[in-house]
Amino acid sequence: MKPLGDSNIPAASDVNLIATTPEPPYYAVIFTSRRSDGDRGYGAMAERMLKLASGQPGFLGFESVRGNNGLGITISYWKSEAAIAAWKSHSEHIPAQQAGKHVWYVDYQVRVARVERAYGKTS
Amino acid sequence: MKPLGDSNIPAASDVNLIATTPEPPYYAVIFTSRRSDGDRGYGAMAERMLKLASGQPGFLGFESVRGNNGLGITISYWKSEAAIAAWKSHSEHIPAQQAGKHVWYVDYQVRVARVERAYGKTS
Numbered sequence: 326m327k328p329l330g331d332s333n334i335p336a337a338s339d340v341n342l343i344a345t346t347p348e349p350p351y352y353a354v355i356f357t358s359r360r361s362d363g364d365r366g367y368g369a370m371a372e373r374m375l376k377l378a379s380g381q382p383g384f385l386g387f388e389s390v391r392g393n394n395g396l397g398i399t400i401s402y403w404k405s406e407a408a409i410a411a412w413k414s415h416s417e418h419i420p421a422q423q424a425g426k427h428v429w430y431v432d433y434q435v436r437v438a439r440v441e442r443a444y445g446k447t448s
Numbered sequence: 449m450k451p452l453g454d455s456n457i458p459a460a461s462d463v464n465l466i467a468t469t470p471e472p473p474y475y476a477v478i479f480t481s482r483r484s485d486g487d488r489g490y491g492a493m494a495e496r497m498l499k500l501a502s503g504q505p506g507f508l509g510f511e512s513v514r515g516n517n518g519l520g521i522t523i524s525y526w527k528s529e530a531a532i533a534a535w536k537s538h539s540e541h542i543p544a545q546q547a548g549k550h551v552w553y554v555d556y557q558v559r560v561a562r563v564e565r566a567y568g569k570t571s
Contacts, residue, residue, distance in 0.1 A: 341519035343480045343557050353561050355476065355523060357466045357511050359571075388480050390515040394464040398513050398521045400478060426569055434466050434568035438476050438561035445557035446549055448482075 344386030344402055349440045351385055352403045358425075358433035359395050367429045370421050377417055383408025395431075402440070409437060467509030467525055472563045474508055475526045481548075481556035482518050490552045493544050500540055506531025525563070532560060 360367070378384055383404035391397035403409045412418060425433070483490070501507055506527035514520035526532045535541060548556070 341482060341515065341517040343482065343519075343555055346557075346559075349559075353476075353478065353559065355478070355563075357523075359464060359466065388519070388521060390513045390519050390521050392464065392513040392515065396464040396466075396511070396513050398511060398523065400480075400521065430569060432466055432569050432571040434469075434566060436469075436472075436476065436563045436566040438563040440478075440559045440561040443557060443559040446553060446555050448555040 340389065342388075343445070344388050344400075346385050346402050346440075346443065349442055351440050352406060352409055353438045353440050354401045354403065354409055355436040355438060356397075356399045356401075356433065357436075358397050358399075359431040360391070360397065361429060361431050365428055366424070370424065370429075374418065374421050377415065378412060381408065381412050381415070384412075406437070463512065465511075466568075467511050467523075469508050469525050469563075469566065472565055474563050475529060475532060476561045476563050477524045477526065477532055478559040478561060479520075479522045479524075479556065480559075481520050481522075482554040483514070483520065484552060484554050488551055489547070493547065493552075497541065497544050500538065501535060504531065504535045504538070506534070529560070 375387070375389075378387070378401060385402035385404060387399065387401040389397070389399040403412075413422075498510070498512075501510070501524060508525035508527060510522065510524040512520070512522040526535075536545075
């Protein structure tokens with residue numbers, strides 16, 4: 326998936342595309358979470374973070390789903406561990422991480438993984 | 449997440465738990481898909497595959513979400529690449545993979561990744 330432009334950024338929940346990623350190896354950040362009740366600024370921040378992340382060096386794409394039962398999985402794909410570290414320490418991303426930890430999520434797990442092979446069916 | 453027993457297996461869509469996985473390294477199979485219209489045996493097969501997979505050697509847990517927009521992400525966690533290969537070639541799993549490719553999914557991507565580090569918040 327190409328980085329999104331500045332205008333008309335869709336909410337992650339509206340995007341139902343499978344990310345188009347290069348030949349492995351590359352990296353995946355698997356973020357599994359359960360939301361707390363109420364929006365409390367979450368929706369706007371999620372859109373902003375998606376827009377910001379998609380413009381970072383080494384960003385390859387993302388896939389995001391939240392089910393009716395509250396469980397969400399967002400996977401972002403990156404060229405390198407260094408690109409992931411740079412995004413994690415981005416000055417706008419840090420307060421979002423803090424709000425996620427203390428306000429928006431009941432629990433979550435972040436897993437950083439190296440994609441070694443991939444295959445599939447394209448429509 | 450502990451392997452599920454023989455009785456009262458929930459559908460993957462009803463499980464909203466974050467998998468409890470050991471210290472990295474371990475492996476993740478990231479399966480992102482878009483369903484075609486209609487069930488056509490999918491629900492029953494998905495439950496059966498979840499039950500079967502959870503009993504395989506090296507299975508560590510899974511997380512699964514399908515959004516209202518049709519995009520689904522299922523991640524299964526495994527001890528080793530060998531465990532993943534054994535499950536992929538399981539005699540009951542092969543026809544399910546074929547039906548997935550030709551009947552149930554518009555498109556999908558399978559990514560096999562080595563989880564190198566993990567952190568999070570537990571409730």
